[in-house]
Amino acid sequence: MTHADTSTESAKSPGAAPELGLAGLLFAAAFTLALFVHPPIYEFQGRRPGADDVLARVLGDGRRLFANHCYLKADAYYHSGYYPTIFDDQQGHQTAHMAADAGVVQEQNTGEEGQFLGAVTDWIDGHSRKHFPSSHSHLDEDAPGGKGAGVEREILPWLELSANLDPQWVENYTVGAFWLRKLGKQAEAERFVRLGLESNPGNVELLFELGRCRFDAADLERARNIWEQGWVRWRAREEGRPAAEQNRFTATQLLLHLALVESRLGRREKCVEWLTRALPIAASPDQIKKRIEEVRGGLPFEPIQSPALESSGKDAHH
Amino acid sequence: MSHISAVASVVILEMIRRKDVYVLLFLTALITLALGAVNFFGDPKIARYLKEVCLALIWVSSLVIAVFTAARQIPSEKESRTLFPLLAKPISRAQVMLGKFLGCWLACAASLAAFYVFFAILSATREGQWPVANYVQAYWLHCLFCGLVASLTLLGSVWFTAVSSNATIILAFVGAMLVLGRHLHKVAMKTGGLAGNLLDVGYYALPHLEWFDVRDLIIHNWPRIDWDVIAKDTLYAFAYGGCFLALACWRFRRYAIH
DSSP states (O other): OOHHHHHHHHHHSTTHHHHHHHHHHHHHHHHHHHHHHHHHHHHHHHHSTTTTOHHHHHHGGGHHHHHHHHHHHHHHHHTTTOOOOTTSOOGGGSSOHHHHHHTSSOOOOOSOTTOTTOSOOSHHHHHHTTSSOOSOOOTTTTOTTOTTSOGGGGGHHHHHHHHHHOTTOHHHHHHHHHHHHHTTOHHHHHHHHHHHHHHSTTOHHHHHHHHHHHHHTTOHHHHHHHHHHHHHHHHHHHTTSOGGGSOHHHHHHHHHHHHHHHHHTTOHHHHHHHHHHHTTTOSOHHHHHHHHHHHHTTOOOOOOSOHHHHHHHHHHHO | OHHHHHHHHHHHHHHHHSSHHHHHHHHHHHHHHHHHTOOSTTOTTOOHHHHHHHHHHHHHHHHHHHHHHHHTHHHHHHHTTOHHHHHHSSOOHHHHHHHHHHHHHHHHHHHHHHHHHHHHHHHHHHHOOOOHHHHHHHHHHHHHHHHHHHHHHHHHHTTSSOHHHHHHHHHHHHHHHHHHGGGHHHHHHHHOHHHHHHHHHHHHHSOOGGGGOOHHHHHTTOOOOOHHHHHHHHHHHHHHHHHHHHHHHHHHHTOOOO
């Protein structure tokens, strides 16, 4: 029997056609199932960005520790390396200075921030201090390298890394966005905030920051809409809580910015309305009362001593 | 002196033949350049994170080179039985020990020079500046650090039986001193009692290796250190290195070769 004969016989064998048919059917079923399953999975991943992240898989919840380390590293860079260790007095560094200076968190530092090393105890200590940064400075003010040289950019890699490690930590995005805006990188700042909003949909702090991005871009109407949305979210989130537990810092910022944007848009009544709303929750109501009187008297609303407002005000003027 | 330099040259030749330094330099360059390719917010001028990573890798590499080069000198001579013919020559044991130290130190200094040249080029491409005096200071302090570590490791190599145990103990000690060195007194004050007193003794007696680590000053572009501080550091390192080498020579004289 030749080889050709054998092939013809196996092709004609009664079991071949059903096997091929079954394989075809399975292939078609698998293809249909893939088409059916893929969009929901894609959508699910979209709701949880980073779900397929290698770092998240490898480190698990431990990545939050690393995120915290990176965040502190960014603050240490903000001080050009002059930063307390666990052995030093950390009273003056309970809130990261880069965040407090950005106006995105309420500062809770006490004591002298620049004196955590204390007095020189002996000659070893005195000599040792000549080998590491031992004087207080901030990158945007008086750091080695010079003010105005844009050296604030050096904190950004650590903030991005921290945000990658812990996407739910909102402060990374708000602080990063503030310094990006200060460096003139408005588009990157907005992109970074939107990345944060993907992981934290409807977050009030991020909405506030997004509004600041639009405000800087002179898109006042949109900034107002975003801040109004933030105010609605804040009320939904915080109004049911006891007064002591409410995040009034963010609410005050939102309301003052809403007043600012209404003032810029020439709507004096709305400006007064937002300021009046800020009165019961603001830390310094007397200042706000004074501003209300000024606005009613025809003066434009100007930023109140707040780094956040000051920055936005300055940038908007530019 | 010629005996010492002859032994030292053999150590340097051995390091040139071995691939450790090349591999470490290659890995340092590879990791740094890979990290340098990461784009953060489209800003090509961000440099300090890269400097930090590069210097950290240089420090780890130098520590590995110093400890493992020095740790295997005497034990490998003993194991391969080349110590007998060496000592049969008109050379004292102290000269052998000093020659080994000099060789290790110069080998470390030479490899460090290559590392720092790479660092300086990398830093200049990002920041566009050449703070040569700062780099020279950092390099010299780093060399002093390697000398101290090498002398301490040589002392350990005639004290501990195995190379691995010696290397582990030295690495742990150096790591602890780099991290805790300047805080020992504070910890001692808080601890109190006998433990506090012991920590205080350690604070005053142990070599402060952290003085030679000026990475933060380099990373954050602080002004250079005063030269008299560098001179004091040099004297300090020579004093401690001399003590360790004297102890190593003393111990080596009683060292059982068989």
